[in-house]
Amino acid sequence: MGKVDHGTFRESVRLKDRLKGSLRRMFEAKSGVSFFATNLLLRGFKLLGALPVVGPFGNRWAGFIHAIRSEHIPAIDLYRKAVRGGWSRKPSLRYDLGMSLLKVGNAGEAEQEFRAVMKAFPGRPFPVNALIQSLQDQGLSRQVVPELLKLVKSIPLEYVRDLPFPTYLAHLVAEDPAQVADLADVIKEHPNAFYATLLLAQVQTLRKEGAVAAGLFRAAGEIRFKGVQDQAAKSASPKFLILGQAKAGTSALFQYLSEHPNMVPPLVKEPQYWSQNFCLGQDWYQSIFPRLPEGCDRFTGEGSVTYLVNPVAPKRVFEAMPKMKLIVLLRDPVSRAYSEFWMNRRVGRTDETFEEAVTLEMQRVPVCPLDPPGEGEPQIPMGYLVRSAALPFLKRWLEHFPSSQLLVLRNEDMARDLPETMRRVCRFLEVPSFVPLDPKRHNEGRYSAISEELRCKLTDWFEPHETALEKFLSERFGEDT
Secondary structure, eight states: OOOOHHHHHHHHHHHHHHHHHHHHHHHOOOHHHHHHHHHHHHHHHHHHSSSSHHHHHHHHHHHHHHHHOOOHHHHHHHHHHIIIITTOOOOHHHHHHHHHHHTTTOOHHHHHHHHHHHHHHOOOOOTHHHHHHHHHHHOOOHHHHHHHHHHHOOOOOOHHHTOOOGGGGHHHHHHHHHHHHHHHHHHHHOOOOOHHHHHHHHHHHHTTOOHHHHHHHHHHHHHHHTTTTTTTBOOOSSSSEEEEEESHHHHHHHHHHHTTTTTOOOSSSSSOOOTGGGGGGHHHHTTTBBBBTTTOOOOOOEEOHHHOOOOOOOHHHHOOOOOOEEEEEEEEEHHHHHHHHHHHHHTTEEEEEEEEHHHHHHHHHHHHOOOOOOOTSSOOOOHHHHHHOOOOHHHHHTTTTTTGEEEEHHHHHHHHHHHHHHHHHHHHHHHOOOOOOOOOOOOOOOOOOOHHHHHHHHHHHHHHHHHHHHHHHHHEEEEEE
């Protein structure tokens, strides 16, 4: 690819970022003037694209404007013209081309573009997050950590600290003793490798090595909480628990709360302590939280979507923290079930189709449940659909906690009016009101639409539940839900 001057590259990246930011703000303002100006720029760049010498420049920026508008098919065409026109060695162009390919579902070609960028800058993990996404979109999650372990050996120490080892792949690493050993070696050589340490802590958690995991979490906390925590203080107790539902906006809400100026997020958003990891003990649980000085105005909290559906979590939480504030997000049950299925497909937990999974589940559970099992009765078999039926789980939590300590939100309301949702959350938590500057939804998946026939079939299955849920919420929470 030829030798690259990294100083010149960094300056060109800064200039391009400023130009990209200006174009993006111009379009997102959505005023008539801005829209007219953007169209004028687009025409101008396309005219340049037809000329010799300056053609690649025009096509590159015309493609970028299309990409801002989420018009990724024409963007890809223009980016490729720029590449063919002589700009094949422009890393930012190849990166933008890869991102647009990802948006249209062409993860294989996107991976090639991100690898081209890494080849141009062999000592710099420039597009590593995008490369991870492209591998996952191809169903190649098992390759992600080995790729990162290889990368550690080829990049300067300064980049290893923030190399993004995804903690949600801990279950795959835990299955491979060689990867566990390699990860431990990385941490020995690079004790400031924050994400690698966090991933190994999660791996040891899955292996039920509570004391080892707690030590790793505390080592990660020394990096993450530096300048915030008081070493003489004990780990803070959470001010709130987000219970679920899974794939109903819990990650987005947690991220928004994490941006609150008084919030210090824990090392792990989903420790699953009160459901799956209770056997690891309080020391393990406390190791994920910052050590906050007594009486300070800062707070922390966590959200684990397994809490809502776990039959023993309500009693455990109540016995340890009877005044705990609880938050539940609900979502259209069919959409929630379908989203959870695709999350499992992305990380390699299943290879069946959604229709196969829900057909089998409806055979096991012909009628949507409205109540939790009574004492001594068998638990309802869990599946995508049963986990979408929130009513039995809400009833079980409210057997222990008063309604005043439970805030029920709608995912759809949060998407439609985030400021009002955040005001409600802050009032409930009794913290200063806060609205995040960046309303972007977090942890959103991309997948094909469910067939109308299957959606109608599932909607009919959920219909008695949805009617009973609305009645229950109205009676217990009134207008506040």
